[in-house]
Structures are given as C-alpha cells and as structure tokens.
C-alpha cells in the first residue's frame with residue numbers, strides 16, 4: 001500500500017538569525033538566545049550567565065536596536081534576502097526528481113523562522129527527507145556547528161526520525177569563487193579599480209581557532225582563490241576580520257584597524273567585500289558600509305566602497321542549486337520503489 005502523495009523532499013536554507021523587530025525588547029530576546037549558545041560563547045556557563053544578564057543584556061540591545069532600525073527594510077535584510085533566495089532556488093529544484101516533489105524553506109539558528117519549528121511544521125506535512133544547507137561558506141563551530149547542534153537537539157525529542165543530510169560548507173566551490181570574482185568585476189566596471197581590495201570576514205575569538213576551528217584557514221583559502229581568479233598582485237588585496245565582540249583577542253588583522261592604518265598612511269581608495277556573508281545583514285550594511293567607511297574617511301582615506309554580498313546573484317543561486325541538487329537526487333534514488 002502506498003500513501004496518496006509521492007514522498008516530498010525538503011531543502012532548508014539556514015542562516016544565522018535576526019531579531020523580529022528593530023526594537024530593544026526584540027533585540028534582547030534574540031541576543032539572549034544567540035549569546036546563550038555555548039558554541040558562540042565558550043565561557044563557563046555560570047560565569048557567562050552573570051556577565052550576560054548583568055552587563056550585556058541591560059545595555060547592548062538598546063544600542064544594537066538603533067543600528068538595526070537604520071538598515072531595516074520592512075523586515076531584517078538577512079531574513080528578507082533568505083526568503084528571496086528560497087523563492088529563487090525552489091523552481092530550480094521543484095521538478096528535478098519527479099514524481100517526487102521538492103520544496104525549499106528558510107530557517108534560522110536563532111530567532112524566526114527557527115530551525116526546530118520549521119522541522120516540526122514540515123514533519124507534520126509528511127516530509128521524511130531533508131537536505132540542510134547552512135549558508136556559511138566557511139565552516140566555524142560558532143556558525144555551522146550551531147546548526148548541527150540545533151538539529152541534534154531537535155532529533156532528541158523525536159521518536160520517528162526523518163532522513164537528513166547536511167552540507168558542512170563550500171569555501172572553495174568553483175561556483176562560489178566564480179560568483180565572488182564576477183561580483184567584484186561587475187562592481188569595478190562601474191566604480192573603477194581601488195588601490196586596495198579588502199576581503200573582510202566575520203571574525204571568531206583567537207582561542208577558538210587555536211583549539212582547532214578551521215574557519216580562518218578556510219577564509220584565507222577563499223580570499224586567495226578569488227584574488228587569483230582576478231589576477232591580483234599580493235599588495236593589491238588583504239584579508240581581515242570584523243565584528244569583534246567582548247574583550248578577548250579575536251583573529252587578526254582587524255578590519256577597523258587596517259582601514260584606519262591605511263587612511264593614515266595615505267591609501268586613497270578601498271573596496272571591501274565580505275565573503276562570509278551569503279546575505280547582507282547588520283554586519284555588512286551597518287558595520288562595513290557605514291561605520292568602517294566613516295573610520296577610513298576620517299583617517300584620511302578618499303574613496304571607500306562596500307561591494308554587496310552575493311545575495312540573489314544568479315551565480316549564487318546556481319551555486320545553491322549545485323550544492324543541494326546531488327543530495328536531493330541521492331534521497332530520490334533511495335525512493336526507487338515509488339516509480
């Protein structure tokens with residue numbers, strides 16, 4: 001006996017997360033969830049609970065809510081872009097393994113739509129096969145690792161488990177490198193070539209890297225491949241790390257420090273791209289496009305451009321298809337009895 005509908009395969013595009021609204025209470029709820037994750041903050045739980053509740057949550061949300069308000073577009077950009085990425089990817093996959101249906105869905109590690117809620121809803125609709133694609137091109141325990149954790153925590157509560165596969169990352173995938181190189185070329189056709197091209201990645205604390213997080217090495221690999229594809233000389237580009245949080249040392253060099261040094265030492269024009277972000281977000285639209293721009297210009301720089309994230313670029317969506325389609329086909333292959 002077969003069920004009425006042929007099985008359906010769901011692809012989940014997962015990004016980090018964002019608050020529901022650009023208000024202090026909503027940012028507080030989001031930061032509480034995000035910063036309580038031991039993958040993100042590796043300080044002993046009890047000590048961190050005191051610091052978080054006494055020092056971080058009473059003050060930071062107010063300031064960060066203002067930054068969110070300055071970039072909000074009816075929704076948080078990262079969530080808006082994620083939903084559009086889903087809409088563009090779904091038709092590319094929908095009929096790829098007919099008669100099995102494929103649907104694509106947005107999910108986030110923190111905030112909404114939360115990964116466990118998305119999994120619950122799709123299970124209730126009868127989905128038994130998942131392909132999970134975290135949109136972190138360079139794996140870090142603090143980004144991609146947290147997606148594995150969220151799934152594991154969810155499975156602990158299930159009796160009837162689904163099938164799933166997860167893509168760890170894609171820091172050197174040829175379509176990813178090509179998408180970044182094309183985006184830079186297109187940008188420079190309009191704005192000309194700068195003296196320096198900066199690849200600014202979201203940072204992680206240095207101790208995380210020392211303990212074996214492969215993230216910084218993967219960032220360096222991505223940047224070097226893009227620089228090679230563009231034929232850049234060694235002194236025409238640099239890799240740096242942004243978005244420091246807290247007092248400990250983070251991986252270096254720091255984006256803001258490099259930009260200030262450049263401004264002071266007579267570098268006139270800079271373009272900045274941030275390959276770790278698959279969608280523009282607070283860390284690019286506010287920190288890179290506004291804050292760091294001001295730092296560079298105040299230090300003496302003349303021209304500063306932020307090159308947008310890959311967002312809805314056609315090659316980017318092609319990349320998401322290339323990453324998910326073989327896994328969708330793999331699950332369809334296990335459903336042979338249906339044909």
Ligand SMILES: C=CC1=C(C)c2cc3[nH]c(cc4nc(cc5[nH]c(cc1n2)c(C)c5CCC(=O)O)C(CCC(=O)O)=C4C)c(C)c3C=C
Nearest residue numbers: 016017018019040064078140142143202204245281282283
């Ligand atoms: C120790 C703290 C943090 C680690 C480690 C960290 C790693 C990390 N984060 C991203 C991607 C994003 N982070 C974003 C915002 C953000 N990140 C931290 C802290 C750490 N991130 C904070 C506190 C915040 C919130 C803003 C703030 O309070 O300053 C975002 C933007 C989300 C948005 O709503 O737009 C993204 C995306 C990666 C990829 C990563 C590890 C490599």
Ligand SMILES: [Fe+2]
Nearest residue numbers: 016202243283
């Ligand atoms: Fe972050």
Ligand SMILES: [Fe+2]
Nearest residue numbers: 243282283287
């Ligand atoms: Fe930031």
